[in-house]
Amino acid sequence: MLRLMPTTPPVQSETRTNGTGTGLRQVFPEGDIYLVTDDADLAAYGTEKGHKAALLEDVAGLPEKSNCVVLLQHNLVSRDIRRKFRGMGALVVPIRAFEGTPELARYTLDKVIETDYGKACELNRYWTRSIERESGDIVFDAGLGPGAPDDGDDRPRTHLVCRLADKLSANTWLTPEITVDKWVSVGAYCELSITAPSTADWTGAFSLDGTAVCAGVLVAQDSRCTDDGEARIQQARALRDEMAACGEPVVLRLKEGVLTSCTAGDQDFTERVKQATNPKYDLHALELGIGTNLELMPRVDWRLNSQMNEGAGPVHIGFGEGITGAHMDFIVAEGGHEFSKAG
């Protein structure tokens, strides 16, 4: 049985997609689109790329019912910021929650503009239907997609078995358009995300076994971050930078939903990931993220800490909540998937 919570548009048929136009015009089919940001240089960059731009402090001067892409380079989301967009439609890009440098902000804006929101939503609908209908496990394997490794290649390869509960919740956005008074995360377009129910029930939604070979690593911070969390997030950012600099894919091994090792080349990062994501959680996987912004993959720089990288690979695994410790996403960029036979 499939239940859609009230604000979710109904699942469409397999062959029909919503949204005409490309990119942001799929999200906002009519009217002017404003890139609204808390950084003047980012606003200027958006204008250079041919878009209307405005500063966050000037939102009150925008026309009613404006369509806004809210690019938060310096601020985490807050109630005050959200209140500024009453009466408008907002696609929210929380740049600062990941990394708020000028380079990351420009890169993230580029990927927001390049994303095919129609295709991403089509994949979200595919996954929603498939997870409901298929009883077996989801298997992500390097040999199932384009560019499958040769049999003689003895490097680690992705083979990740994802067992899902019979009753489960998932987060995703199913059709591209944002209407007035809606505040929608860009992340919701780019993935179907399943999270652990609680610290007392890590495997109530899913359990993971196998190997994930990851091209990218992200670190994110929630706006409710604690002081201890802030310290761990700084550790995680340094750790992420080291992983990105070592030039090797990050290899995760998991057993029954727990990370047993995290290595890149000859470096073992397991203990540091545990500390950075809150050691109390003992490396239990918090999130199974199925990426659906796959059209973007050829244009991704996996070294960067941008939310737009998160949904560009077939699957990512998340540890930590971003509140008491860092949320770290490890993104697989190889292979495809199949459903195993149930039973």
Next chain:
Amino acid sequence: MRDLTVHDQSWSLDKDDRAVDYTNPFDASDPVTAASVSYTYAS
């Protein structure tokens, strides 16, 4: 067949600027339950 509930992580505001229509339990005391993996929540 699975019993699947889909949340869309979108928000609307009521007249008092409180978030309504959201479906993630972001006020939960357990931070794992409250985790907002899209990073666009604020209480």
